[in-house]
Amino acid sequence: MSEDIDVILARTGLENKLIDEITTIGRLKKVKAGQIVVSPESPGNEMPIVLSGLLKVLRQDPNGQEVFLYYLEGGETCAMSITCCIEGKKSSFKVLAEEDSTIWMIPMGDMDKWITKYPSFRRFVFSSYQMRFDELLTTIDSVVFHKMDERLYKYLLDTKQATGSFEIHKTHEQIANELSTSRVVISRLLKQLEKEDKIEQGRNKIEIL
Amino acid sequence: MSEDIDVILARTGLENKLIDEITTIGRLKKVKAGQIVVSPESPGNEMPIVLSGLLKVLRQDPNGQEVFLYYLEGGETCAMSITCCIEGKKSSFKVLAEEDSTIWMIPMGDMDKWITKYPSFRRFVFSSYQMRFDELLTTIDSVVFHKMDERLYKYLLDTKQATGSFEIHKTHEQIANELSTSRVVISRLLKQLEKEDKIEQGRNKIEIL
DNA sequence: AAGCCTATGTCACAATTGTTACATGATCGA
DNA sequence: TCGATCATGTAACAATTGTGACATAGGCTT
Numbered sequence: 001m002s003e004d005i006d007v008i009l010a011r012t013g014l015e016n017k018l019i020d021e022i023t024t025i026g027r028l029k030k031v032k033a034g035q036i037v038v039s040p041e042s043p044g045n046e047m048p049i050v051l052s053g054l055l056k057v058l059r060q061d062p063n064g065q066e067v068f069l070y071y072l073e074g075g076e077t078c079a080m081s082i083t084c085c086i087e088g089k090k091s092s093f094k095v096l097a098e099e100d101s102t103i104w105m106i107p108m109g110d111m112d113k114w115i116t117k118y119p120s121f122r123r124f125v126f127s128s129y130q131m132r133f134d135e136l137l138t139t140i141d142s143v144v145f146h147k148m149d150e151r152l153y154k155y156l157l158d159t160k161q162a163t164g165s166f167e168i169h170k171t172h173e174q175i176a177n178e179l180s181t182s183r184v185v186i187s188r189l190l191k192q193l194e195k196e197d198k199i200e201q202g203r204n205k206i207e208i209l
Numbered sequence: 210m211s212e213d214i215d216v217i218l219a220r221t222g223l224e225n226k227l228i229d230e231i232t233t234i235g236r237l238k239k240v241k242a243g244q245i246v247v248s249p250e251s252p253g254n255e256m257p258i259v260l261s262g263l264l265k266v267l268r269q270d271p272n273g274q275e276v277f278l279y280y281l282e283g284g285e286t287c288a289m290s291i292t293c294c295i296e297g298k299k300s301s302f303k304v305l306a307e308e309d310s311t312i313w314m315i316p317m318g319d320m321d322k323w324i325t326k327y328p329s330f331r332r333f334v335f336s337s338y339q340m341r342f343d344e345l346l347t348t349i350d351s352v353v354f355h356k357m358d359e360r361l362y363k364y365l366l367d368t369k370q371a372t373g374s375f376e377i378h379k380t381h382e383q384i385a386n387e388l389s390t391s392r393v394v395i396s397r398l399l400k401q402l403e404k405e406d407k408i409e410q411g412r413n414k415i416e417i418l
Numbered sequence: 419a420a421g422c423c424t425a426t427g428t429c430a431c432a433a434t435t436g437t438t439a440c441a442t443g444a445t446c447g448a
Numbered sequence: 449t450c451g452a453t454c455a456t457g458t459a460a461c462a463a464t465t466g467t468g469a470c471a472t473a474g475g476c477t478t
Contacts, residue, residue, distance in 0.1 A: 136346070180353050
């Protein structure tokens with residue numbers, strides 16, 4: 001397994017010496033689909049790098065409502081975890097496994113050292129920030145400028161992209177939760193997308209055409 | 210003027226040696242209210258630190274629609290400009306002066322050096338990221354979880370907070386643009402807030418009670 | 419004072435989304 | 449196979465937001 005980690009980390013553009021340190025210092029974490037990786041309760045003083053599988057990041061409302069923000073794929077990290085840990089503040093979001101996943105957890109204590117020591121690590125961290133900012137802004141776009149039908153379709157396309165599969169195995173209820181609306185609305189709009197020949201539906205299954 | 214800069218920068222928690230460098234290397238920029246500081250067109254390879262006045266950050270839709278994201282007050286910087294410049298990507302947002310403001314512009318070329326050299330600069334940068342992430346998430350909250358009346362009231366309170374004044378001098382039309390809705394909707398809701406004794410209105414003026 | 423421009427108030431109506439309720443169909447375990 | 453549970457379809461209606469049209473009123477210019 002340890003070679004796999006090397007291989008995946010190599011794709012992130014990090015320099016070899018740093019990869020050695022990371023593999024030595026970090027620890028492997030395996031999570032099952034649906035399991036929580038970071039939550040507002042868990043302080044989490046580790047920075048996660050996704051090795052395999054798929055994580056998703058959600059925003060949580062005090063009342064328990066949620067909205068989907070973005071997916072984290074292999075080689076990516078959760079920029080918000082970084083600042084969150086450096087600042088020691090409570091995280092205002094939740095990361096959970098969309099699929100069975102393996103994650104490399106790096107203790108935050110070494111972050112500062114690596115930032116000063118490795119240019120490639122600085123690039124990695126700042127590039128993560130850039131990507132997440134962009135995703136949040138895209139989320140704002142879709143919520144502010146677009147109606148629910150377009151938000152839904154974007155969500156389906158994002159999911160297709162992240163999972164690499166044309167088939168999405170989720171219930172209307174689950175999708176409604178991620179878009180923070182009601183099941184009936186999603187059923188209605190999916191029916192509409194079906195009529196427009198953009199998708200096909202089965203039980204627990206949506207196929208994107 | 211140069212001492213003023215020192216004084217303001219000192220409040221950011223940056224160490225003295227770095228402040229010396231910043232004041233030597235940067236340049237002063239004065240902007241009038243309404244003027245654009247950063248736009249998708251201007252590549253902008255400088256990092257702005259607000260010395261006095263008030264800036265606001267907006268998200269722009271390809272069609273020209275806008276949404277207000279947050280204010281930047283004295284001592285603060287625009288985290289998105291940083292990544293934007295490091296990555297050399299086009300910025301997908303717009304910064305403009307809400308009031309007449311003075312800004313200290315620092316060339317990006319020195320960023321990397323300062324990050325490695327000054328712990329206080331790392332703290333400053335990461336803390337900026339944290340703050341902006343939080344603001345974007347709060348924006349998402351208000352757009353996803355709340356209705357327009359609450360969004361409007363939050364906007365008024367934010368503006369009161371940022372300007373330090375109970376009086377807001379904006380037209381209903383301007384507010385509608387910042388919340389990306391129509392003037393009629395804002396007039397309707399302001400009337401409602403007036404009935405609830407949360408505000409008082411005059412021409413070009415809203416007073417928060 | 420007359421005319422003009424801008425800001426605001428208000429109405430009527432359309433479109434979108436939210437909510438409740440109930441029907442139908444699939445799947446699974448006893 | 450029966451019943452229970454879950455996923456989806458659909459109808460009816462409420463609430464919120466968007467849109468166009470027009471009235472009123474303040475302030476500015478000439």
